[in-house]
Amino acid sequence: MRIVVFARPVQNPAIRVESGSTRVVEELPGYDPIPNPMDELALEVALSLREKASLPVTITACSVGRDSSRKVLAEFLACGADEGVCIEEAGWEPDGAIVASRLSEFYRTAPFDLGLFGARDLDTGAGEVGPMFAALAGIPYIDSVVEVKWSVNRRIEVTRKQKRLREEIRVTLPACLGILRGDPLRYPSFWGKLEADGSRIRTVSVDGVPREARVERKKFSRSKPKRGSVANAYAESRSVDQMRQALGIAGTGGRQKEDSFLKGDPEDVAERILTVLKKEKVIDEGSL
Numbered sequence: 001m002r003i004v005v006f007a008r009p010v011q012n013p014a015i016r017v018e019s020g021s022t023r024v025v026e027e028l029p030g031y032d033p034i035p036n037p038m039d040e041l042a043l044e045v046a047l048s049l050r051e052k053a054s055l056p057v058t059i060t061a062c063s064v065g066r067d068s069s070r071k072v073l074a075e076f077l078a079c080g081a082d083e084g085v086c087i088e089e090a091g092w093e094p095d096g097a098i099v100a101s102r103l104s105e106f107y108r109t110a111p112f113d114l115g116l117f118g119a120r121d122l123d124t125g126a127g128e129v130g131p132m133f134a135a136l137a138g139i140p141y142i143d144s145v146v147e148v149k150w151s152v153n154r155r156i157e158v159t160r161k162q163k164r165l166r167e168e169i170r171v172t173l174p175a176c177l178g179i180l181r182g183d184p185l186r187y188p189s190f191w192g193k194l195e196a197d198g199s200r201i202r203t204v205s206v207d208g209v210p211r212e213a214r215v216e217r218k219k220f221s222r223s224k225p226k227r228g229s230v231a232n233a234y235a236e237s238r239s240v241d242q243m244r245q246a247l248g249i250a251g252t253g254g255r256q257k258e259d260s261f262l263k264g265d266p267e268d269v270a271e272r273i274l275t276v277l278k279k280e281k282v283i284d285e286g287s288l
Contacts, residue, residue: 038118
């Protein structure tokens, strides 16, 4: 029995990324990749299934990319995966269609029984690669999975959740799952870290797959300063003018005039303001 967990490197949210002119995520100053958190949940599901299986189970961690992918695969090896496979992709960052095509070709050369994906990505919020891969490979895909356990006759029982609804499904392998929730990934042991070196990560090159991305990032840039609505500015100026008129002073149009200020003893001025606010029912008389 072979389980493949697909991993994607994402930016560590605890690290500040400096702005740059590059379109490539890996080349941004301060980029520090970590495994996608929901991919970690998928690995924990695989490790739990291996512990409860009646037959031998091999867990392969697989990623598409370059150095960042190898770093993520090393983390998964330290946590208990048996081997790592890095499908080389020089043109990073490819879109989801290219990643799914690479994985489908890998599946044709090295079939597996169960493929596990994180249901969503931390950085983009997308979860597109799993469904596209399953469609290309011609195997079923179940999303929003919160629980997985073994059944009989090469089947698994899956619980998926959508809002307040829970659905229990029995699916025959091979199949793919998008893990939404689950137990957190166990910490890597000291010996696991020592053994998780590059020797157990195989680099695979997949040919015959289009490399031209359909979705291409143009640039990274900071958002423009938020500009106030003209309607809101007009409404605000009107409310100020109405308050000034109620207090018996001039409006704000044109230059500021001497008669546009409240003058007199501070207590008398405060009393006048309170009287207007009570009259306009802005404040409750009983609360004072």
